[in-house]
Amino acid sequence: MIRHRELDALPVRGALPGLHDALDGHGTAVLVAPPGTGKTTLVPLVLAGLVGEGPARRVVVAEPRRIAARAAARRMAWLLGEKAGGSVGFTVRGERVVGPHTRVEVVTTGVLLQRLQRDQELAGVDVVVLDECHERHLDADTAAAFLWDVREALRPELRLVAASATTDAQGWARLLGGAPVVEAHGVSHPVEVVWAPPAHPVRPPHGMRVDPALLAHVASVVRRALAERDGDVLCFLPGVGEIGRVAGQLGDLGGFGGVDVLQVHGRAPADVQDAVLSPGRRRRVVLATSVAESSLTVPGVRAVVDSGLAREPRVDHARGLSSLTTVRASRASGRQRAGRAGREAPGTVYRCWAEAEDARLPAFPAPEIRVADLTAFALQAACWGDPDASGLALLDPPPGGAMAAAREVLGAVGAVDSAGRATERGRSLARLGVHPRLGRALLDAGASGGVERAAEVVALLSEEVPREYGDDLAAALRGVRRGGDAYASRWRSEVRRLRAVVGEVSRPAARLTGSHADAGVVAALAFPERVARLDGGSYLMVSGTRAELPEASPLHGEPWIAVAVADRPVGRSHARVRLAAAVPEDVARLAAGALYEERDEVRWADGDVVARRVERLGAVELSARPLTDADPALVREALLEGLRQEGPGLLRWSPESAVLRQRLAFLRHHLGEPWPDVSDGALHARAEEWLEPELGRARRRADLARIDAGRALARLLPWATGDAARLDELAPERITVPSGSRVRLDYANPEQPVLAVKLQEMFGLAETPAAAGVPVLVHLLSPAGRPAAVTADLASFWTSGYRDVRAELRGRYPKHPWPEDPATARPTRHTNARLRR
Structure with missing residues (x-):
């Protein structure tokens, strides 16, 4: 018997006329209705003609999660006074409850995609309702795009409804061809916000890890909510592990008159899910993931405790790793969660973060299409x-x-x-309805070693494996076979489904000769780039990523493993293995065969040319032997790499060669072209130009050390323009000073050469010597060879600076001339005694 009183009380009823008008006139609509208004239950029943006086239609409702699909179907069936499988049924992966008279079928978006691929027209379906569009799951976005194509190209009569609690209504309206937006207003009760941050700082979430101090704080806030408020408490946590830990910390709640603690997530047993969706006989604490934000209605809740965390998919494309990661929940999610406290009466939300942090939270959850595999x-x-x-x-x-x-x-x-x-x-x-990687493993391993075993492993990998099963995939498989929990039950259903569907698709021609479809084979086929070999204390994947096993893993010491699940903790360069299986080397070679190669490898390593014939499986070196007849071109590239790494110092630089390079650097700095750039990078870039033919004859480091760098460097001089002949004119190696000595210029600083000469040898010279028009920096030396003065203006020095130098040094060096007028004095290399002779 239809429960008219409950149906009449649903607030969405007021939006039904507008929805009918939108669908009759445009064929599409965007329905925006808060949680609890009946958009998921009443609307499909009305559109199907099961409630009211509308025409009989077949309606498909797509939900993002299995738990929500089952709950919605059971709720609708209850409103009709029936059981699921009558007028209302549901289909999720591995479970189908429908009958010959079913008019409303609730499916997951994944199931809907499978149907669209098999039958693009969706024959026999009149209306499709895409529920909870605001969650922006990838399957839901994809299904919406496909359905729009179907309506545009094949079935313009197909009606589409995008339904959501809160969403980008105008965005969805544009996507559905200018669909009308129909809004329903729910009965909203005031919700008091209590900011309840931890007393002490907690570490932010990273990867899958949540600071245990935060979980302890959440448990304490749940106790506070029980003490301060009546009714049930709904607590939002990011995942199954955190739910279990908080449940353990709550312990005995007998002090509150008896309280049931229920854990709600995708892996929860059906009886627990049903219990949560019905009023309890005692007070309840419901620990839930984000599934309870909008997909499920939990009656009796008067207080919400929000941890402020959520879980989203992330992909590390560089390492080929994808996993869930813990993030701060968005402000939109916070509003949804808080609203659960005010569904039936005024309520309270306890937010486990500071009010000042709230404005820094992201406005909306990241669309899965932006962040997922x-x-x-x-x-x-x-x-x-x-x-x-x-x-x-x-x-x-x-x-x-x-x-x-x-x-x-x-x-x-x-x-x-x-x-x-x-x-x-x-x-x-x-x-196949599984990730393409797992599908590949199912087909290929199944063809070789039996569909049953392959289906068992793929079913295990198609859902997050509970942590208590450990990190050894083979042991986890044995455990789930014996298991009696909800996960094991779902696993068995999925195995049956995979067995059946494999028989419906084409079989591959290839077989893994000599291999059976055990856990390692399936994992290796699904993730060939994650086949890894023991290398020191860690494993090196063929992709090049290093991975480490947990300390207590039974896989330690296995020569080869296939990594099925891994993540990379923040701040760590190595991946962390979550689930893997041991494999023999022949299976590793076969599974990752596309990455196998045998090649000559000539490279610069450990300071010399290393030539080997190497057998590799991706980044993993299988074997190597010395190569005596290496390709000269490869040797040449290795030598060039050595020069790039270690610089031209590998060549033989005589003092004259080094000076030539400094002189050229000076000219390049002040005159530019055509004088060559002789920096390390520039010399490496032109190595083949100035080091031939010597480079072509070299085979190892010692050969480079025999190359005369100065002779080779001379090839870079601007001979073609004739400027090379002016090298000694523009940047002379030596300068003749007034005493007649030829003194070497120091070009170590390309800004300004240095002339270091004894002071007495420069008497009478007023004009400072220059190179390429640049005055040199004159270091005037004492008789002992120490700098007495430094100047780039000799004339100024003789008139002002010399007097102080003479006063300081003439007593120390009386045998040397210290004339009062150096401008007219005779320059000399000798002492007074020599001069008198």
């Missing part, structure tokens, strides 16, 4: 006939780098051709 999306787009997704109606375009990485993976598993179009194998992979 796009391999499955790229395959969906290719099978749809739009490989680069440029023609799809998407609120956010996929990032180019992520799409390029996705196409590379798809090409490696044979899912797309060189133009990015889906192959027959790619279409088969898309129909």
Whole structure:
């Protein structure tokens, strides 16, 4: 019997006339309705004609999560006085509850995508409702784009509704061809905000890690909410692990008159999920992930405790690692969570952060298309006939780098051709309903060692494995076979589904001869670039990324492993293995065979040319032996690399050669072209020009050390312009001073050469010597060879500075001439005694 009283109480009823008008006139609509208004339950029943007087239609409702799909279907069936499987049914991966008279079917967005790929017209479906669009899950965005294509090209009569609690309504309206926006207003009760930050600083989240001090604080705030408020408490935490830890810290709540602690997440048993969605006999603390933000309605809640954290996907394309990461929840999520406290009566939200931090939070969650692994999306787009997704109606375009990485993976598993179009194998992979990597492993390993075993491993890897199963994939597989928890139950259902669907798709021609589809084989086939060999205290993946096992891992010491799940903690260069399996070397070679190569490797290493014939599996060196007949071109490149790393100092530089380089650097600095740049970088760039033919004859470091650098450097002089002949004129190596001595100029500083000469040898010279028009810096030396004065203006020195120098030194060096008038004195290299002779 239909529960009319409950249906009539749903606030969305007031928006139904506008929704009908939008669909009748435009065929599409954007429905914006707060949680609890009935958009997920009443609207589909009305559109199907199960409630009210509308025509009978078949309605498909797409939800982002399995738990929400089941809950919505059961709630609608209850409102009709039925059980799921009658007028209302649901289909999620591995579970289908529908009957011959089902008019409303609730599915996950992933299931909807599978149907669209098999039947683009969605024959027999009249209306599709995409629920919770604001969450911006990748499957939901993709399904919306595909459905718009269907409506535009094949079925203009197909009605589309984008429904959401809070969303970019105008953005969705534009995407659906200018769809009308219909708003429903819920019954909203005031919610008091209590800021409850930790008393002491806590470390920010990174990777999957959350500071235990924050979780302890959240548990204390839950106790505070129980003490200060009536009714149930709903606490938002980022993931299953944090829910379990907070549940453990709450312990015995008997002091509050008996309180049930319920844990709600995608892995929770069905009876727990059902219990959460029904009023309890005792007070309850419901610990939930973001699934309870808008997808589920939890009755009886008067207080919300918000940890302020959420979990989002992230991809490290450089290392080929994808995982979930803990982030600060957005302000939009905070509003959604707070609203749960005011659904039925005035309530309170306890926010476990400071009010000053709130303005710094992101406004909205990051759309999954911007941050997630796009391999499955790229395959969906290719099978749809739009490989680069440029023609799809998407609120956010996929990032180019992520799409390029996705196409590379798809090409490696044979899912797309060189133009990015889906192959027959790619279409088969898309129909499996798992990530293309896992699909590849299922088909190839299943063909070699049995579908049953391959399906077991793929089912295990298709969902996040509980931490208590450990990091050894083979041991986790044994554990789930024995398990009796909700995860094990879902795993068995998924194994059955995979077994069935593999029989429906084309089988691959290739087989892994001699290998069985054990855990390691499947992991290696799914993630060939993560096959890794023990290398010192860590493992080196064939991709080049290093990975470390947890200290207590039973995999320590295994020569080869296949890494199925890994992440990279913030601030660490190495990946951290979360789930892996031991594999024999032949399986590693076979799975990562596309990365195998045998080549001559000639490089500069440890200060010399190293020539080897190397066998490699990607970054992993399998074997190497010395190479005696190395390709001269490769040797030449290695020598050039040595010169780049260590500089021209590898050559033989006589004192004359070094001076020549300094003179050329001086001329280049002051005159520019055509004088050559002789810096290390410039000499390396022109090495083949000035070091031939000596470089062509060299084979090792010792050969470079025999090359006369000065003779080679002379090749860079501007001979063609004739300027080379002016080298000694412009930058003389020596200058003749008044005493007749030829004194060497020091060009170590290209700004200004230095002339170091005894003071008495410069008597009578008023004009400072110059090189290339630049006055030299004269270091006037005492008889002992120490600088007595430094000047670039001799005339000024003789008239002013000389007097002080003479007064200081004449008593110390009485045998040397110290005339009162140096401008007219005779320059000399000798003492007074020699002069008198």
